[in-house]
Amino acid sequence: xxxxxxxxxxxxxxxxxxxxxxxxxxxxxxxxxxxxxxxxxxxxxxxxxxxxxxxxxxxxxxxxxxxxxxxxxxxxxxxxxxxxxxxxxxxxxxxxxxxxxxxxxxxxxxxxxxxxxxxxxxxxxxxxxxxxxxxxxxxxxxxxxxxxxxxxxxxxxxxxxxxxxxxxxxxxxxxxxxxxxxxxxxxxxxxxxxxxxxxxxxxxxxxxxxxxxxxxxxxxxxxxxxxxxxxxxxxxxxxxxxxxxxxxxxxxxxxxxxxxxxxxxxxxxxxxxxxxxxxxxxxxxxxxxxxxxxxxxxxxxxxxxxxxxxxxxxxxxxxxxxxxxxxxxxxxxxxxxxxxxxxxxxxxxxxxxxxxxxxxxxxxxxxxxxxxxxx
Numbered sequence: 001x002x003x004x005x006x007x008x009x010x011x012x013x014x015x016x017x018x019x020x021x022x023x024x025x026x027x028x029x030x031x032x033x034x035x036x037x038x039x040x041x042x043x044x045x046x047x048x049x050x051x052x053x054x055x056x057x058x059x060x061x062x063x064x065x066x067x068x069x070x071x072x073x074x075x076x077x078x079x080x081x082x083x084x085x086x087x088x089x090x091x092x093x094x095x096x097x098x099x100x101x102x103x104x105x106x107x108x109x110x111x112x113x114x115x116x117x118x119x120x121x122x123x124x125x126x127x128x129x130x131x132x133x134x135x136x137x138x139x140x141x142x143x144x145x146x147x148x149x150x151x152x153x154x155x156x157x158x159x160x161x162x163x164x165x166x167x168x169x170x171x172x173x174x175x176x177x178x179x180x181x182x183x184x185x186x187x188x189x190x191x192x193x194x195x196x197x198x199x200x201x202x203x204x205x206x207x208x209x210x211x212x213x214x215x216x217x218x219x220x221x222x223x224x225x226x227x228x229x230x231x232x233x234x235x236x237x238x239x240x241x242x243x244x245x246x247x248x249x250x251x252x253x254x255x256x257x258x259x260x261x262x263x264x265x266x267x268x269x270x271x272x273x274x275x276x277x278x279x280x281x282x283x284x285x286x287x288x289x290x291x292x293x294x295x296x297x298x299x300x301x302x303x304x305x306x307x308x309x310x311x312x313x314x315x316x317x318x319x320x321x322x323x324x325x326x327x328x329x330x331x332x333x334x335x336x337x338x339x340x341x342x343x344x345x346x347x348x349x350x351x352x353x354x355x356x357x358x359x360x361x362x363x364x365x366x367x368x369x370x371x372x373x374x375x
Contacts, residue, residue: 040130041121048119048127052137056111057094057104064106069093163299164200166193169266172306189314192306196263198290199315202283203260203269209233210253211375219245236282238328240337241354250373251358255279257374258367269319272364275357277325284319288312321361324349 041048059065066076066088074096076089097104115137119125128135172190175182210233222234222242234241234249241248255275262269271277292310308314324347327333335341337352344350351359360366 038129039127041119041125041127044127050117050119050128050135051114052117053114054111054137055098055109057098057107058110059090059094059107061106062088062090065090065093065097065104066106068105069096072097163197164264166196166200166263167303169193169263170196172304172308175307189311189318190306190308191268191315191318192309193303194300194305194309195287195311195315197300197303198287198310199269199283200260200263202286202290203256203263203279205286206233206279206283207253207256207260207374210249210256214246214249214253217246217249233282237278238325240328241357244354248354248357251275252279253375254371254373255358256283258371259283270364271320272360272367273358274325274352277320278357280319281316281323281326284312284315287315321363325352328352 035044069092074093077092094104094107097107103109119127126132170191170193172192175187177184177187213232213234217234222237233252234244237252244252252275255273256279259269259271259276259280269280271280288310327336327349333343336344336349337354338344339349339351339353344352
């Protein structure tokens with residue numbers, strides 16, 4: 001409309017409502033044609049993705065949660081049993097508010113994670129409404145539980161059965177100054193006791209989970225999108241490793257132990273082969289995801305603090321010669337593992353096939369081939 005034009009509100013509202021109603025009818029008709037409500041998996045032409053979500057909330061202010069839910073249109077269910085332990089229907093209020101991704105007033109999020117699965121008819125999958133079996137989601141064991149268990153004597157690879165003294169092994173110096181451009185040695189990045197402790201714990205967690213999953217999986221192929229195939233560590237490795245056998249999986253677990261052993265001896269973890277490179281990448285990733293507050297009250301909290309604590313970005317920069325192994329996760333580089341491939345040779349990558357993952361790098365000292373296994 002040109003400036004200065006006038007339009008009655010009733011006319012504008014009628015026009016908007018008519019357009020919206022027409023669009024709504026059109027969208028509904030298109031949805032009915034594309035995705036009928038009663039369709040089975042085989043009836044749907046496109047891929048069907050199942051998203052399994054796990055959310056847990058700590059309700060620290062029940063009245064605030066109830067008020068927020070009522071304000072959003074929720075009505076509590078009547079209590080059917082006088083002895084009910086939830087007469088105000090707090091569960092219903094949280095379920096109502098939890099439909100959105102926003103924060104819930106009066107509650108804090110404890111867990112928020114999800115996993116996806118592409119349903120395939122050739123594997124016997126079916127949409128939930130037509131499923132003959134209950135839909136079960138397996139999110140695995142808790143990562144923090146695993147870390148706590150590994151604080152015990154039986155889980156750490158230390159010969160003495162207790163955590164190393166990282167304060168002595170990785171003694172740090174106070175920075176020379178606050179200038180980020182300072183080139184004094186004391187101002188350079190340091191691997192601190194607290195960072196080393198986090199990395200050590202994650203490597204131990206990784207090793208124990210790999211031993212456990214390897215024993216249960218045996219020589220079978222990893223199938224991450226099947227209900228009985230959530231193999232923790234091994235489902236997170238590149239797909240070219242999914243057909244590896246038990247011995248290969250035990251060697252991968254030992255690779256994580258070897259890196260933890262570096263830290264036990266007061267050395268930076270130095271990958272000597274492709275398997276150790278990827279194990280360290282996973283440990284750095286998991287250490288960066290840990291909540292520092294969860295460890296503040298224990299032995300970890302008594303370690304000396306430093307400016308460089310928990311700088312896992314610098315760990316990634318300092319510990320690795322390159323990041324070629326991460327290319328195996330990118331479908332754009334399928335076949336990059338082949339040493340005779342044109343792209344591989346052009347980039348000077350080398351042999352990344354699973355069978356070569358334990359071949360020592362030529363520019364580092366190899367591990368003792370007779371060192372055995374911790375488990």
